[in-house]
Amino acid sequence: MDIARCHFVSFAGPSLEPPMQYSPLALACVMPLLSTLAMADVTLQPKAGAPLEGLSLSQMEAFTIGSLSYQTPLTIATGLGPAFNKGGCMSCHANPLGGWGAIAVTRFGMDEKGEFVDIPELGGSLLQAEAISQACREVIPPEATVTATRITNSSLAFGMIEAIPDASISTNEDPTDSNLDGISGRVHWVLPLEATAGSPLRAGRFGWKAQVATVLTFSGDASRNEMGLTNRLVPTETAPNGDELLLSQCDSVADPEDFADVNGKHFIDRVTDFQRYLGPPPQTPKSGMSGESVFNAAGCASCHIASWTTANSKGLESALRNKTIRPYSDFLLHDMGTLGDGVQQGDATEQEFRTPTLWNLRSRDPMLHNGTAAGGLFADRVSSAILAHGPFGEGAASAAAFEALSASDKSSLITFLDSLGRAEFDFDGDGVRDLEDFTLLRSYAGTSTNPNLPGAVGDVDQNGIVNAIDAMAFVGAIENFEDPTRDCNSNGIADLVDIFNGTMPDADGDGRGDNCPTPCVGDFNSDGTVDASDLATLLNAWGTAGGDLNADATTDAADLAVLLNGWGSCT
Numbered sequence: 001m002d003i004a005r006c007h008f009v010s011f012a013g014p015s016l017e018p019p020m021q022y023s024p025l026a027l028a029c030v031m032p033l034l035s036t037l038a039m040a041d042v043t044l045q046p047k048a049g050a051p052l053e054g055l056s057l058s059q060m061e062a063f064t065i066g067s068l069s070y071q072t073p074l075t076i077a078t079g080l081g082p083a084f085n086k087g088g089c090m091s092c093h094a095n096p097l098g099g100w101g102a103i104a105v106t107r108f109g110m111d112e113k114g115e116f117v118d119i120p121e122l123g124g125s126l127l128q129a130e131a132i133s134q135a136c137r138e139v140i141p142p143e144a145t146v147t148a149t150r151i152t153n154s155s156l157a158f159g160m161i162e163a164i165p166d167a168s169i170s171t172n173e174d175p176t177d178s179n180l181d182g183i184s185g186r187v188h189w190v191l192p193l194e195a196t197a198g199s200p201l202r203a204g205r206f207g208w209k210a211q212v213a214t215v216l217t218f219s220g221d222a223s224r225n226e227m228g229l230t231n232r233l234v235p236t237e238t239a240p241n242g243d244e245l246l247l248s249q250c251d252s253v254a255d256p257e258d259f260a261d262v263n264g265k266h267f268i269d270r271v272t273d274f275q276r277y278l279g280p281p282p283q284t285p286k287s288g289m290s291g292e293s294v295f296n297a298a299g300c301a302s303c304h305i306a307s308w309t310t311a312n313s314k315g316l317e318s319a320l321r322n323k324t325i326r327p328y329s330d331f332l333l334h335d336m337g338t339l340g341d342g343v344q345q346g347d348a349t350e351q352e353f354r355t356p357t358l359w360n361l362r363s364r365d366p367m368l369h370n371g372t373a374a375g376g377l378f379a380d381r382v383s384s385a386i387l388a389h390g391p392f393g394e395g396a397a398s399a400a401a402f403e404a405l406s407a408s409d410k411s412s413l414i415t416f417l418d419s420l421g422r423a424e425f426d427f428d429g430d431g432v433r434d435l436e437d438f439t440l441l442r443s444y445a446g447t448s449t450n451p452n453l454p455g456a457v458g459d460v461d462q463n464g465i466v467n468a469i470d471a472m473a474f475v476g477a478i479e480n481f482e483d484p485t486r487d488c489n490s491n492g493i494a495d496l497v498d499i500f501n502g503t504m505p506d507a508d509g510d511g512r513g514d515n516c517p518t519p520c521v522g523d524f525n526s527d528g529t530v531d532a533s534d535l536a537t538l539l540n541a542w543g544t545a546g547g548d549l550n551a552d553a554t555t556d557a558a559d560l561a562v563l564l565n566g567w568g569s570c571t
């Protein structure tokens, strides 16, 4: 039978108790739907910034404590400065927490005949633009002839990226361009700070120049260089513009400043836990967009490799082991020609950059290492980032291929890039699944769709039709809505699904059936009246979730207003 006719039919999940009355059409619809549901993947992808799925209780606890450390600004007493850029990781990695941000840092050095020369004796190469006292502030010294801007990168799902085997990354290397495709990526081999002497080098993957291989190394490095927190991996302070005397005058806290808490974990371990247990951002639709074929045909996937599998090694947490992820990067260094920043970092040359991940691209602003693709619409920003791949360097052919695309191919490529980071049902793209998205979901009810059409954002199981199964998944996902599972007609089906199916009128689009009674909001003791005793309940719950009437998980003046609004007898 044609399942497309079934969006009119109320559908209850398999867990509901009989009796339920179905018409013959309904039954004919429900049976295949039930078996589809058993097979369909209606689990929603976590939103960007959520923890990994499948963490154990103690790992979840490590994620939460780590997240607090990540969000706690240092003070002078706890190790801030003397020279620093910001007081906490979250000051830069803000979108979402642990993600990327608009804040840039500056690197400087000298140019000698086209070669970058680092000048640590003058405070290079990272500028610490702030200090705990004016005297200890760093400036870009007059000797510096090269300065470079670096935008904040994301740390989402870094446990997963860390768990990609070195050998998988090096498989894609082609340093001599033996296949003559103009692309010659190479691994940046580096030694982690925590590695013991004589350990093998590891494939770098973090940082704009793939200068770091492990999350812990980045935590140690960033804690000292961005915040001034000396730690067991980087135990000495950086002297402002290399001036050791100034350092001794400004710095009163003994090094290393980072110390173990009662559980034996240092700050750098805590923030490492947080970043390692951050989950990957969503991608909606998950696959099948024609824009991805354009992406592949334009050569983008030669560097922005979609899919990776993490190591299947026993030492890894099960939430990280043998998992497939879609970061869209090869983690290799490429000569980007004029896009280079003139800074040599480790073995990465002045022109080289590591291919950045593209997951969660839709929320990235600004783009590119120097932030020059910024503002405007997503399409403008992303086009300007792509065009900057040429005309010189390994990205040149891709930039030219992009320029030569037909208008419709260009637009489908951009639509595909815009799916990277989109959560299911977030039709309006504001990051929240709310009533506005429900209105849009309803507008696609029963329509057939495919990954290239806007309705695909609501076709969670990607079966080609936006139907009751999708609506049920939406009920479990809607935010800022007072009672998603409300069933005012007691038919065993959430009213939102009835409304979606067209079996319950909702002319004003408030997500509550027109014939359903207005709930008695604020009638805590269910005596049919909102009165002084309910007010007392609300005041007692002030600041907790106990008297929450507007679904924001706290009780405050807004809830008081709701209660007073409904004062009196409920009819």
Ligand code: HEC
Residues within 6 Å of the ligand: 085, 086, 087, 088, 089, 090, 091, 092, 093, 103, 104, 105, 150, 151, 152, 153, 154, 155, 158, 205, 206, 207, 208, 209, 215, 218, 219, 222, 223, 226, 227, 271, 272, 275
């Ligand atoms: C002043 C802003 C700032 C602060 C504070 C900061 N970061 Fe960063 N972070 C950056 C920038 C800029 C980059 C890109 C650096 C580069 O590669 O040149 C970055 C990159 C990273 C990366 C690598 C991402 C990638 O793959 O490119 C990690 C991991 C990281 N930071 C962790 C941290 C942690 C942990 C903290 C707190 C201890 C922290 N950062 C504090 C600005 C900041």
Ligand code: HEC
Residues within 6 Å of the ligand: 183, 295, 298, 299, 300, 301, 302, 303, 304, 334, 336, 339, 340, 353, 354, 355, 356, 357, 358, 361, 364, 366, 367, 368, 369, 370, 382, 385, 386, 389, 394, 395, 398, 399, 402
């Ligand atoms: C030769 C390897 C290579 C190819 C081919 C390539 N890229 Fe890139 N891409 C990079 C590198 C390296 C950067 C970082 C450049 C920088 O920031 O200076 C980058 C940056 C980007 C960015 C900005 C990301 C960010 O986080 O700031 C986007 C978007 C992007 N590429 C999309 C594409 C698309 C679309 C194509 C195909 C038309 C493409 N790239 C082809 C290597 C490549």
